[in-house]
Amino acid sequence: MSATTTPTAVFRAADITKIYQMGEVQVHALRGVSMQLFENEFVVLLGASGSGKSTLLNILGGLDSPTSGSVHYLDHDLTASDDAQLTRYRRKNVGFVFQFYNLIPSLTARENVELITEIADSPMQALDALEIVGLGERANHFPAQLSGGEQQRVAIARAIAKNPKVLLCDEPTGALDVHTGIIVLQAIARINRELGTTTAVITHNAEIAKMADRVISLSDGQISGVQCNDDRWEASQLKW
Amino acid sequence: MLKLDRKLLRDLYQLRGQAIAIGLVIAAGVAVFVMSMCSYRSLESSKNQFYEQFLFADVFSSSGRSPNALRARLQEIPGVAAVETRLVYDVLLDVPGMTEPATARLISIPDTGQSRLNQVYIARGRMIDPLRTGEVVVSEVFADAHGFVPGDQVRAIINGRSQALSIVGIALSPEYVIQVQPGSIMPDDKRFGIIWISENDLEAAFDMAGAFNSVAIRLAYGNQVDETITALDRLLKPFGSVGAYTRDEQLSHQFLSDELAQLRGMAVMAPVIFLGVAAFLLNIAISRIIGQQREQIATLKAFGYSNFEIGAHYLNLVLVISVTGTLIGMLLGFWMGANMMGMYAEFYKFPSLDFRPDWMAVALSFVMTSTVSLLGTLFSVRSAVRLPPAEAMRPEPPPSYRPSWIERLLPQRSLTPEIRMVLRNITRKPFKALLSVTGISMAVAVMILGNFSLDAMDYMMDFQFRLAQRQDLSVSFVEPATESVIHEVQQLHGVLESETIRSIATRIRYQNRSRRIGIMGLQPDAQLYRLLDANENVIRVPEFGIMLNSKLAKLLGATIGDLVVVEVLEDKRPTLMLEVSGIVEEYTGVNAYMNKGQLHKALLESNVATGAFLKVDPNRIESVFSELEQRPGVGSVTIKDAAMKTFQKTVAENLMVMRSFIVLFAGVIAVGVVYNTARITLSERSRDFATMRVMGFSYGEVSIVLLGEIILFTIAAIPVGWLIGYGLAGALTSSLDTENYRIPLVINRGTFVMAALVVVSATILSAGIVQRRVGELDLIGVLKTRE
Ligand SMILES: Nc1ncnc2c1ncn2[C@@H]1O[C@H](COP(=O)(O)OP(=O)(O)OP(=O)(O)O)[C@@H](O)[C@H]1O
Numbered sequence A: 001m002s003a004t005t006t007p008t009a010v011f012r013a014a015d016i017t018k019i020y021q022m023g024e025v026q027v028h029a030l031r032g033v034s035m036q037l038f039e040n041e042f043v044v045l046l047g048a049s050g051s052g053k054s055t056l057l058n059i060l061g062g063l064d065s066p067t068s069g070s071v072h073y074l075d076h077d078l079t080a081s082d083d084a085q086l087t088r089y090r091r092k093n094v095g096f097v098f099q100f101y102n103l104i105p106s107l108t109a110r111e112n113v114e115l116i117t118e119i120a121d122s123p124m125q126a127l128d129a130l131e132i133v134g135l136g137e138r139a140n141h142f143p144a145q146l147s148g149g150e151q152q153r154v155a156i157a158r159a160i161a162k163n164p165k166v167l168l169c170d171e172p173t174g175a176l177d178v179h180t181g182i183i184v185l186q187a188i189a190r191i192n193r194e195l196g197t198t199t200a201v202i203t204h205n206a207e208i209a210k211m212a213d214r215v216i217s218l219s220d221g222q223i224s225g226v227q228c229n230d231d232r233w234e235a236s237q238l239k240w
Numbered sequence B: 001m002l003k004l005d006r007k008l009l010r011d012l013y014q015l016r017g018q019a020i021a022i023g024l025v026i027a028a029g030v031a032v033f034v035m036s037m038c039s040y041r042s043l044e045s046s047k048n049q050f051y052e053q054f055l056f057a058d059v060f061s062s063s064g065r066s067p068n069a070l071r072a073r074l075q076e077i078p079g080v081a082a083v084e085t086r087l088v089y090d091v092l093l094d095v096p097g098m099t100e101p102a103t104a105r106l107i108s109i110p111d112t113g114q115s116r117l118n119q120v121y122i123a124r125g126r127m128i129d130p131l132r133t134g135e136v137v138v139s140e141v142f143a144d145a146h147g148f149v150p151g152d153q154v155r156a157i158i159n160g161r162s163q164a165l166s167i168v169g170i171a172l173s174p175e176y177v178i179q180v181q182p183g184s185i186m187p188d189d190k191r192f193g194i195i196w197i198s199e200n201d202l203e204a205a206f207d208m209a210g211a212f213n214s215v216a217i218r219l220a221y222g223n224q225v226d227e228t229i230t231a232l233d234r235l236l237k238p239f240g241s242v243g244a245y246t247r248d249e250q251l252s253h254q255f256l257s258d259e260l261a262q263l264r265g266m267a268v269m270a271p272v273i274f275l276g277v278a279a280f281l282l283n284i285a286i287s288r289i290i291g292q293q294r295e296q297i298a299t300l301k302a303f304g305y306s307n308f309e310i311g312a313h314y315l316n317l318v319l320v321i322s323v324t325g326t327l328i329g330m331l332l333g334f335w336m337g338a339n340m341m342g343m344y345a346e347f348y349k350f351p352s353l354d355f356r357p358d359w360m361a362v363a364l365s366f367v368m369t370s371t372v373s374l375l376g377t378l379f380s381v382r383s384a385v386r387l388p389p390a391e392a393m394r395p396e397p398p399p400s401y402r403p404s405w406i407e408r409l410l411p412q413r414s415l416t417p418e419i420r421m422v423l424r425n426i427t428r429k430p431f432k433a434l435l436s437v438t439g440i441s442m443a444v445a446v447m448i449l450g451n452f453s454l455d456a457m458d459y460m461m462d463f464q465f466r467l468a469q470r471q472d473l474s475v476s477f478v479e480p481a482t483e484s485v486i487h488e489v490q491q492l493h494g495v496l497e498s499e500t501i502r503s504i505a506t507r508i509r510y511q512n513r514s515r516r517i518g519i520m521g522l523q524p525d526a527q528l529y530r531l532l533d534a535n536e537n538v539i540r541v542p543e544f545g546i547m548l549n550s551k552l553a554k555l556l557g558a559t560i561g562d563l564v565v566v567e568v569l570e571d572k573r574p575t576l577m578l579e580v581s582g583i584v585e586e587y588t589g590v591n592a593y594m595n596k597g598q599l600h601k602a603l604l605e606s607n608v609a610t611g612a613f614l615k616v617d618p619n620r621i622e623s624v625f626s627e628l629e630q631r632p633g634v635g636s637v638t639i640k641d642a643a644m645k646t647f648q649k650t651v652a653e654n655l656m657v658m659r660s661f662i663v664l665f666a667g668v669i670a671v672g673v674v675y676n677t678a679r680i681t682l683s684e685r686s687r688d689f690a691t692m693r694v695m696g697f698s699y700g701e702v703s704i705v706l707l708g709e710i711i712l713f714t715i716a717a718i719p720v721g722w723l724i725g726y727g728l729a730g731a732l733t734s735s736l737d738t739e740n741y742r743i744p745l746v747i748n749r750g751t752f753v754m755a756a757l758v759v760v761s762a763t764i765l766s767a768g769i770v771q772r773r774v775g776e777l778d779l780i781g782v783l784k785t786r787e
C-alpha cells in the first residue's frame, strides 16, 4: 500500500465473532475480528486450517452473517441487511472464486460465465473474460473436459466478468500444482491491477503472500498479525 | 435462452430416464381422465341434444286397452306439457335364415306422420306414409344386424298371423338409444329390435281401434313428478295400468346414466392413483437432484441469484416434466376417447355421436398435474431455496447410518456386509421406503382393478346361467296361458323337462319405500330356474311368503321376517301382505319370487302360466323353437345359449380394449417407481459402489447392494398391492351397483398372480436397465469428483 494515496475503506469489519452451534458444542470460528479492506487493494488472508479464513471471507461476501459485530461495505451495513438485500449486494458487487471451482457441470465454460453476466448490471463479454484468463480457445468446453487449473481459471473469468467491485478468492490454488497455481494467480493479479478490483485471496501458503499489498494472518479465529509488503512480487516469481 | 434455462434442459437430459418414467405416469393418469371426461361430455351432450330435439318423455306408463277419449283427461293433469298415447306390442319376427328368435317391439306412429313424443329420427330412407298399410321403419342396430335396407321386406307374426312389412326407413329414437329387451342385461341387436308402424295398421292387427295401451308424458319444467304419476295411475288404473314410471326406470336411459356414472367414477379414480404416484416419483427425483446440486445452488446464490430465481428454476424443471406428460396424456386421452366413442357408437345410437374434446377437462388436467407436481416437490425446492450458501459450500456431511432393528431380528450369520448395507439404507429413510412400496403396490392394484372385471363377469355368467338358470329355452305367453296350452308346449317333441311360471306386475312397499317389480311365481321344486343364496346354495321356494333378491331387499330396507305390502297391478288388483321369507342372490335386475300355487290363490285364479322354462334335447332346439314360434299365444322365445354368447361377446369386446390400456398403465407405474428408486439409489451410492469395485468387490456383489433394496420393496409391495387392489375393486363394484346389474366382488387367484407377475417383470426390466450402469461406473472419475 503506497502511503501517498488516501485509501477508501471498501470493507470495515468491527469486532466480528462467529459461533457455530454444533449440538452441545459451540465452535468459535471467529473471536472478535476487526479489519479494513481498501480500494484497489490486493490482500492475502493467511492462516492454518480451521483458523476462520473461509468464515471471514463468506461474511465479507454476504454469504453468511456474523454472530456479533458489524460489517460495512462502503456505506452498506451488511449485518443489518436481510437476505434479499444481501442477494442484491452479491449480485451487484461481489465476484467469488472457490477452492473447488464450483462450475455448473452442465454448462460450458462460456455458458458458466454468461450465467453470471446475464444478471449483472454492466458486465464484460463472456469471451473477453475468458480471454483474460487465457481460455478463449476453450470457451465451448464443459467443465469435465477441462483440467483443474483450467476450471479454476473459468471460475475466475466467471467472477470477474461482471466487473465486480470486489473479488473474493477462497484458496484458488488449493487444488492445483505449482505451475497452474501460478497461472491462476497471475490472472487474479492482472485483474486487480488492470481493473482495480479490490481483491482478497485466502491461502495457507505463505509464499503466495508475497504477491499481496497486505497480508492479514489469522489464527484460531483472531487476527494475529498484519504485514504490508512494499514490493509486490509477480506471480511468476513465486516458488513452492 | 437464459443460461439458467439451458442448465435446466441439460439437467433434464441427464435425468431423462427418470423424467420419461415420471412423465409417462402423469400421461397415463391424464389420458384416463381426459378420455373419461371427453367421453362423458360427448355422450352427455349427444344425449341431451337428442332428448330435447326428439322430445324424450319424462314419464311412461302402459295399460290394457284404454279409450282414446282418455287422452284429453291425461292432458289436463297438472304439470303435464305433452301427452302421447300409442300402441306398443312385442311380436316375434320371422327372419329367413335365422334359427334363433327375434322379438320386435311394434310402436305406433299417428296419422300426422310423426310421434308427439319420443320422436323418430330417420337415419336412412324415409318415414312411413301413415295412410299406406304395411310400411315400417326399423331401428338402426337391428337393421344393421340383419342387413336390412329400405326396400326390404320382413315378416312378423302379428296376433298369430304372419304378415309382410316393407321397410321404408332406418331410424333412431331417444327412447331406444340402447336397445335392451326388458329382462335381459345386455343389448342383443339381432334378437331385439324396434319397428315403427302406422297406428292404423296396429289398430287393425290387434283390434284396437280408438284405443291405446301405452302413454308417454313430458312434464312442464320444474314440476313434481310424483304428483303427476299419482294422477296418471289413478286415471289409467281402471284400464289395467301397471303403474307409471319415470326416466329413472326407463331401460335405455338407465343404461346411459350408468355409463355416464362409470365415466365420472373413472375420471375421479385415475388422477388420484396416477398423480399420487407421480407426485411421489417427482419428489424423490427432485430431492435427489437438489441434494446433488447443493454446491451449484450455493454458487448461484453467491453470485447473486435470488431465492426466487433458484426456486423457479427447480419448479420449472418439475413443470417441464409434468406439462410434457400432461400434453402427451391429453393426446393419448383424445385418441382413447375417440376410440371409446367408436365403441359407444356401436351400442348407443344417436343422430350424431361425435368425439368432442373437452377443453375444460384439459385445462383442469394441466391445473391438476401442475398443482400435484408442485406440491410433491415443494418441500425439496424450499429446502434448496433455504440452503444457506456458506454452508452449502461445505460438502454434505456423510449420511449417518445406524445398525437397523431388522438386523437384530435376523440371524447374524446370514448378514453379509452387502445385506447390511441394503438394510441400513432402507431403515435410514423409512418414509421413502414406505412410499416406494406404496408406489409399486399401486401398480399391482391397478392391474387387479383392470382385470378383475373379467373374473367377476365369468362368475356372474356361471352363477346366473349355469347354476341358477338351467333351461335351454324360455317362453313367454302373450296372455296368461291355460293348462291346455301349457300342456301342448310340454308335449312338443324334444322337450325333456319343463317348468311354468306366473309373472305379475306389482308395486311392492315396505315402510315408505316402494318399487315397481314383477313377481315371479315358481313351482316349489323348480329345477330349471333355481334360486340361490350368496354361497350358491339352492333355496327351496317356500310355501308362504315372498323372497326378495338382495338388491330389492337393500332398496326396500326389508329383511327376512318383515311384512311387505304387494299391490298387484293386474286383473283384480288385490293388495297382499306378505312376509319376507328369504333373500335370493342375483346379479341382475330387482326381482321377487313366490310360490306359484300361493300366487294363484292370492290372485283367485286357476293354474295359469305367463311363461315356461324348457329343457330341450340339444338336437331339437331349433325345431322346438320354430314350432313355438308358430303358436299364436307365444310372445317371445329366448334361447339361453344365444343370449349367453352375445353377452360374453359384448363384454369381451368392451373389456379387452380397456384391459390392454390398464395392463400398459400398470406397467408404466411399476417401471416408473422401480426405475426411479433404483436410479436414485445408484446416484446416491455411486461413490460407495465405485469404492467397492476398486476394493475388489465383484459386479454381482455390488449389484446386490443396488438391487437388494428394490427387490425387497417389490416383494413387500405385492401383498400390499393385492389388498389395495381388492379394496379398489370393492369400491368399483359398489359404485357400479345398479338396479340393472351388480358386479360381484370376485377376484380369481390367476388375477392376483398375473398382477404380481407383471410387476415383477417390470421390476426386472427396469432394475436391469439401472444395473447395467454399475458396469459402466467410471471408477476413477467417481472417486476423483467431490460430491
Ligand atoms: N457450518 C459450520 N458448522 C460448524 N462448524 C463450522 C461450520 N463452518 C465452519 N465451522 C468451524 O469453524 C472453524 C473455522 O472454519 P473455517 O472454514 O472458517 O476455517 P478455514 O480457516 O477456512 O480452514 P481451511 O483452511 O481448512 O479451509 C472450524 O473449526 C470449522 O470446523
Ligand SMILES: [Mg+2]
Residues within 6 Å of the ligand: A053, A054, A055, A170
Ligand atoms: Mg476454508
